Amino acid sequence: MYTNFSLTPAVPALSGAMLPQMGMPGVEEEFLGSKIDVEYMDYVHPHWRQYRAPQAFQHLLLGMVYAVILFMGMLGNLLVLITFFTTKSLRTPSNLFVANLAIFDTLMMSKLPVFVMNSIVEGQLFGKIGCDLYGLVGSYSGMGAAITNSAIAFDRYRTIAFPLDGRLGMKAAVGLVIGTWLWATPFSLLPFFEVWSRFAPEGYLTTCSFDYMTEGPSTRYFTLTIFVWAYCIPLLLIALFYSRILSHVREHEKMLREQAKRMNVKSLSQGDEKSAEIRIAKVAISIVFLFICGWTPYALVALIGGFGERSLMTPTFSMFPAIACKTVACIDPWIYAINHPRFRAEIQKKVPWLCFFGEEKSSKASDTKSEASDVKSETA
Template sequence: MNVSALLTPVNHFLRVDHLQLHGENDLLGSKIDEDFMDYVHPHWRQFPAPQSYQHFLLGIVYAVILITGMLGNLLVIITFFTTKRLQTSSNAFVANLAIFDMLMMSKLPLFVMNSIVEGQIFGKIGCDIFGLVGSYSGIGAAITNAAIAYDRYRTIAFPLDGRLGMKAAICIIIFTWIWATPFSILPLLEIWSRYTPEGYLTTCSFDYMTEGKATQLFVITIFIWSYLFPLLTIALFYSKILSHVREHEKMLKEQAKRMNVKSLSQGDEKSAEIRIAKVAISIVFLFICGWTPYALVALIGGFGNRSFLTPTFSMIPAVACKTVACIDPWIYAINHPRFRAEIQNKVPWLCFIGQETKSSDNKSAVSDATDVKSEAA
């Protein structure tokens, strides 16, 4: 590969062919350097090149996601690390999720530049960086959602002695980064699979298009590792949470009947924990919406009918997963009273976050108090 071309990506902007309108015979990949074409699967090269306005529109969409996502995730991270009363084990997992989502946002400027040149502005190096960051952030977010589900289960099912301490939470957070490493590094080093352009050839992911058993084995393995296992873990713990809540409510009704009263209060602490669990379920639902399309595209590429994988169709999952990484922090900040209050104090001009209600303050205070007691224990 021409090293000088890699080190001077501005040359891509100055090339005349990038400024010309598409002709009728232009095919996808015509703006990719010759020495990088081996990484572009022939499937993509049979399609007409997207019009410039399509790249422009996608670039605008990603720019909006970048600004919104960076703001939201930065607010969650800064609020967590600068507010001592929020530094609990449960909130540590949410902060870790925000860090992974920030990692996802960090590669969007590269996509915007790729959209401008309608190709890979930094060639193979840029593609590898894009794929590596996307793999770490995607797999890391998935397993962090599973950790959040596990933490919520222990908190609600065993409120007295089941809460995770901060040391245990940190160990699990380190584990999430270790979990994301194998299937991020192996394609980077091309030991197993590799990072290749997809869709409009302005994004990169692991290779799910190359024919052969090795590709199919990699696709099914990473599908289980980064999607199916976290999803089943999440489903298991939230089903246990719902089962526990139903049993608790049934017990209260029976007790109320024996005492000849209409109902027994669950208490603010229990209500607060269930409320936070609903927030976590919302985040998990977003994860499913964001990563199921990508999982389906990879499975179709490896095992299915590839005629469905048009460049435009293949760009939809990429937009979906980045949109979820953008929405995650806003869902948590809006639904967590204490986080919302702190964010409102730090950035009062962010008026759409909303004001605290007295009820929410009470619930948050009870939840935070129990968190503090558990951390001290």
């Protein structure tokens, strides 16, 4: 269905680079794709096959980077999940979204051992089915995490803006969590079954993503659709809800100042609530910044592959988006959960040998403060 129609027009332009693959003995392994099974070569776009294969040190360097990401990401996300499911007091609707994000991020981390094995063989160790499953897991984890970030922003907005009657119940939270999985399903299964687009190797041919290289309107429509669905909509929702939170806190602080002026007192705010606006702004900026840093590289690579100047897309350049999104999946649990005093205190009880959580008395003090205010509890 997705025969690579670019082979014929690409031959004149790439003939010099492709010649070693086409019959000069002794140099085939120097070019990308030389170790890919012949029956699978149709899935490898000719653009990648014009480049020489990366050196061993490049695979080693990537492997070391991915090893650090795997360790820190698995540690953080598993700590969040274990703490959530074993501590009854933490199983709240708000924390359910954080746990759901940790599940998506753990899925992202689960691909890294496959990447290492693919790097060893300099191709796809498990062939087409391995590439398809790699892409499927990445699609679910990426789109699911993106929309879960939006759900967390929505939950925090409801909790802070409407503290009395706006909090989501557990049934509503479960419904939204199911919705995050449904959100990621269409554009994960469509390329998996090659109904619309497909998963194909990219970069060093050791990772797989949806096919944004094959020429034709179908590929371009899919690229634009997934760009809006998986990137633009979640980013707009995150920015919208956190901007509303910040606006609400500003109005609340303004109201307190006016009331204090009428009562001829200095302030009606508690001392530790004066910085609420600053804390919320920091959280909002951090989350939006992480989202942009994690997913903008992938969005740019896909748009360049489908619409831009492909000469910019070297294999090494195309590997950076994968590193970026996995780094964000590694950082997420530390931003959302482990930085929260209640999570931090429970984790310290379960694994006291993890000394980087700080002193227990500090955690307990922060926990007491977080219980005193909905704003502090939701933005810690």
